[in-house]
Amino acid sequence: MKLKNNLVQTAIKFGLLGALMIIIGLLVLFYLGKHPLLLNPLLDARWMLFGLFIFFSIKSLRDDNGGFLHLWEGLALGFLVYLIMAQMAAAFIAVFASIDATHFLADYIRIAMEQINANREALIANNIDEKTLTDALEILPTTTANNLAFDYFLKSMPIGLILTLILSILMRRKEEI
Template identity: 35%
Template sequence: MKQPLVKLSIRYGLVAGVLATAVLIAMFYMGRHPAMVSPFLDFRIMVFGIFIFFSLKELRDYYQGGILYFWQGMIGGGLIVLIATVISSVGLQIFGSWEERFVSQYIKQMTDYLKTFPKEDIERIGKDVYDRNLHALPETNIRKLVETYFAQGIAIGFFVNIILSVILRRQPKT
């Protein structure tokens, strides 16, 4: 592979995916269920930010003579996000299938969390929506958790990638 954009994205994406999987497993065993973390406080913001930043900076500074177009940043960062999210989602699927407590602890913790909602919040979101979500929890399986994790990862990575692609872009001076 002679394309440094693709080569760097694959390399950084693989490492980010393995790191994200390790963090998921570590969080679970430290007592913080990874599926219970708010997307706004998700560790993937930092992981994607670090790996996209260093990948695009390396591409710009060492392979392209200080030039990086926005579209190159979006493609490179997008590949990193996609690869890392696929790898960590597969890792989550394998871990969740192997660790029997993973789904059951999620269901218990989410049920306990939903039962702490004040009546005002329940009225705001709608009693029927609240009840439907609460009654659907026992049917949750690892596949549903992985699908949610994957979708959140793509969304988080997309926004992080836009910001870093704008920050790191440099066009040739005319």
């Protein structure tokens, strides 16, 4: 029972610390004038932050377990860490975007509409039809803070899963027989 308890404690510790770092990153980007939810997905800080916190949480559990780590332990720990990080960041986005004084939601809608209009020809050239663009422009003004939070949470899941699989496989160690 000690391993399960240690696994959960490690997940909570690294998940909350990682969530704090994501929230700080979101705030820094937003107040520097770059809306954090409209960045290129390859430049998204979640890749680096999820990777770092999943890696260090798995390493911590492995070190606490005498240098041994089964694949399932790494997978479970990584899943819990990125789930906590994504949930806390999404909750922050929901609250922060719902505060009108921050203009987080209004800026998101405005910038997204500007990007669609500015890149209309390029988007159409990339097989996105005119109706899809028109529908997106009509739907964007109805976006809510919860929509942004849920979208952020859902987009975090594949990032965390990919990194958890890779890091769990690379860091597993079995006991010698």
